[in-house]
Amino acid sequence: xxxxxxxKQRLSAKAVVIAIIFLIVILAGYFIYEKxxxxxxxxxxxxxxxxxxxxxxxxxxxxxxxxxxGAISFHFMMLGNDNAGDCTYIKAGDNDxxxxxxxxxxxxxxxxxxxxxYVTDGKLEYVIATHADQxxxxxxxxxxxxxxxxxxxxxxxxxxxxxxxxxxxxxxxEERNDEVENGAKHYTALECYNQLNGAQKIYNLTDDGNxxxxxxxxxxxxxxHEDENNYSVCLMFYHGSRxxxxxxxxxxxxxxxLAEKYDFTQVxxxxxxxxxxxxxxxDCLLREIKPKMCVVCCCAGSVEYTQNxxxxxxxxxxIDRIAPYTAKVYVPIMIDVALNDKGTPDTSxxxxxxxxxxxxxxxxxxxxxxxxxxxxxxxSNNNTxxxxxxxxxxxxxxxxxxx
Numbered sequence: 001x002x003x004x005x006x007x008k009q010r011l012s013a014k015a016v017v018i019a020i021i022f023l024i025v026i027l028a029g030y031f032i033y034e035k036x037x038x039x040x041x042x043x044x045x046x047x048x049x050x051x052x053x054x055x056x057x058x059x060x061x062x063x064x065x066x067x068x069x070g071a072i073s074f075h076f077m078m079l080g081n082d083n084a085g086d087c088t089y090i091k092a093g094d095n096d097x098x099x100x101x102x103x104x105x106x107x108x109x110x111x112x113x114x115x116x117x118y119v120t121d122g123k124l125e126y127v128i129a130t131h132a133d134q135x136x137x138x139x140x141x142x143x144x145x146x147x148x149x150x151x152x153x154x155x156x157x158x159x160x161x162x163x164x165x166x167x168x169x170x171x172x173x174e175e176r177n178d179e180v181e182n183g184a185k186h187y188t189a190l191e192c193y194n195q196l197n198g199a200q201k202i203y204n205l206t207d208d209g210n211x212x213x214x215x216x217x218x219x220x221x222x223x224x225h226e227d228e229n230n231y232s233v234c235l236m237f238y239h240g241s242r243x244x245x246x247x248x249x250x251x252x253x254x255x256x257x258l259a260e261k262y263d264f265t266q267v268x269x270x271x272x273x274x275x276x277x278x279x280x281x282x283d284c285l286l287r288e289i290k291p292k293m294c295v296v297c298c299c300a301g302s303v304e305y306t307q308n309x310x311x312x313x314x315x316x317x318x319i320d321r322i323a324p325y326t327a328k329v330y331v332p333i334m335i336d337v338a339l340n341d342k343g344t345p346d347t348s349x350x351x352x353x354x355x356x357x358x359x360x361x362x363x364x365x366x367x368x369x370x371x372x373x374x375x376x377x378x379x380s381n382n383n384t385x386x387x388x389x390x391x392x393x394x395x396x397x398x399x400x401x402x403x
Contacts, residue, residue, distance in 0.1 A: 063114040064363065064380035070370035071239045072211050074269065074295075075118075079103045080110035082299040082335045082358040084275040084313055085135035088246070089115050090237070093206035095125040097213070099235070099246060101139025101147045108139045112150055114364065124151045126203070126213070129158040129176075130233045130248030134168045141171035148179040156180070157199075160190035160221040161231045189233040190221040212238040218250070219257045229274055230254040236267075239369040243267040245289055249274040255285040264288040268375045269367050272296040272322070276314030276331075283321055293328040293375065295365050299358055300334035300391050309395070314386070316396055323399035329386040330365045330377060333358045336391070361389055 061078065068075075068091035075089040085103020089096070096119045101111060127147070129137050139147045147153075156176055162169065180186045187199035192215035195201050205211040216234040225231065232248025245267045250258065251274065270291035273280030275298040298313035310316055314331060322329060335358045340346045350357060363381030370376070377383050386392050387402045 061360070063110070063117055065117050066364070066366045066378050066380060068118050070368040070373075071206065072237060072244075072369050074237075074244065074367045075114070076271070076295045076297055076330075076332060076365040076367075077111065077114050078332045078360075078364055079107040081106065082302045082333065083135060083304055084298045084302065085138070086130070086248070086271075086275075086297045087111055087139065088271070088297075089118065091118055092211045092213070092237070095205045096123065097126040097128070097205075098124050098147065099128045100130055100136040100248075102135040102137070104134070104138050105142040108142060108145065108147065108150075111139055111147065115151075119151070122152055124153045125155065127153045127156045128233055128235065129156070129172070130246075131159045131228055131231045132162040132164040132166075132169045132172070133228055133249065134166070136248070137172045138168060140175055141168045143171050143175065146171075146175045148175045152182075153179050153184045156184050156186045157189060157192055157215065157233065158186075159231045159233055160188040161224065163224075163228060188221070189215050189218070193217045193221070210240055214238070216258065217261055218254055219261075220254055225253065227251050227253075229280070234258060240371075242369055242375060244269040244367075244369070245291075246271045247273050247285075249280065251279050252282045252284070255280070255282050259285050259288045262288075266290040266292065268369065269293045269295070272314070272318065272329075276318040278311060278315040278317035281318050281321060286321055286325055290325050291322070292326055293367065293377070294322055294326055294330070295367065296329065296331045296386075298331060300331050300361060300386075301337060301395060302335050302358075303337055319386075319396055320399050323401040327385055327387055327402050328377070330362045330379065330383075331386055331389075332360075332362055332365055334361045334389075334391045335359065361386075361391065 072090065072092040077087050077089065079085050079087055079102060081104060083103040085107065086100040087102055087107065088099040090099065129140060156179065176186065185198065187197065191197055191199040193201050201215055203213045205213055214236045216236055218232065218234050220230040229249035229251045230253055232250045232254065234248065234250060235246045237244040243265065247258065255273065267289045270289055272294050276296040296314045300314060301312050303312060306312060337349055360381045362379035362384065364379065366378045368376055368378060387398060
């Protein structure tokens with residue numbers, strides 16, 4: 001009897017140990033899910049960052065994986081500083097596309113970390129440089145390791161005209177030409193529109209022809225203009241009947257010509273012209289495209305270009321113009337620079353000089369076009385539209401259309 005009792009006790013002890021181990025496994029699994037997976041970032045990325053000695057991989061400024069689902073997805077990236085700049089990664093079928101590579105050369109690491117989450121073969125099928133301003137081509141221009149050095153680029157499409165003579169532009173040309181020597185095809189937007197030298201006006205991005213990229217005509221591909229922004233390459237992406245418009249930093253004269261040239265219908269997405277400046281995204285274009293959604297590639301409130309806080313991106317003028325069409329406006333980052341008693345930026349504020357002190361609004365903004373779910377936003381930080389953010393409530397007047 002005593003032997004049987006001891007045996008039962010041993011079996012009971014084993015059962016307790018197994019139960020405890022099972023409970024630990026469940027709790028560990030739950031912890032891993034909440035800590036790593038549920039935040040949208042896979043465990044291997046976290047481990048990699050920790051091994052590299054990143055002090056705070058959860059600060060929101062690290063790349064966050066958002067599944068490149070749907071027929072086409074547009075990824076508007078944070079670029080590691082508070083400078084205005086464009087860099088958009090697009091996943092369309094098996095094609096990887098990069099439009100611009102701003103804002104500065106120190107953005108290259110951030111761009112690579114983000115893009116590498118989706119590009120597994122080291123190849124970009126299409127690279128588009130919209131115009132020759134630093135905040136659009138800096139990442140292409142580093143002679144010690146540009147985007148052209150980091151990826152095999154199959155087709156490069158860029159601006160037909162420029163008045164730039166900067167080192168950034170000269171380095172861009174050298175880097176681009178090096179890539180061409182290594183096998184890349186290079187066309188200007190004008191060659192694409194006219195379908196010259198092997199260039200195409202429309203590129204099919206999926207085998208079924210349901211997803212396409214069209215190089216639109218801009219009269220300033222052929223005519224000189226005093227504003228470099230008007231040389232911008234303009235593109236329309238299509239998913240079936242859905243349309244997604246990119247106009248670089250095109251200004252009013254260019255927008256007027258574009259609206260006159262094309263019989264636009266409503267677009268699902270409009271990348272705001274010139275970072276949401278007061279001189280771009282004008283009514284002449286907006287009333288034709290009637291955007292359902294808009295992404296502004298800027299750092300809200302940054303005093304990079306102006307001491308007049310009302311004119312910092314996104315400007316009140318831009319907001320007033322976009323409001324009648326959509327409240328779905330997204331901005332990646334912001335900087336909360338203190339104002340002095342005159343209402344101008346306080347230059348003694350640490351954030352005024354330190355470009356790393358930006359804060360996250362939406363984070364990396366991803367717009368997805370899905371056959372079943374339509375077009376929607378998934379952002380790495382949150383999906384809060386601009387008008388509902390604290391930054392907007394404190395710094396901009398709410399248009400009637402948004403009230």
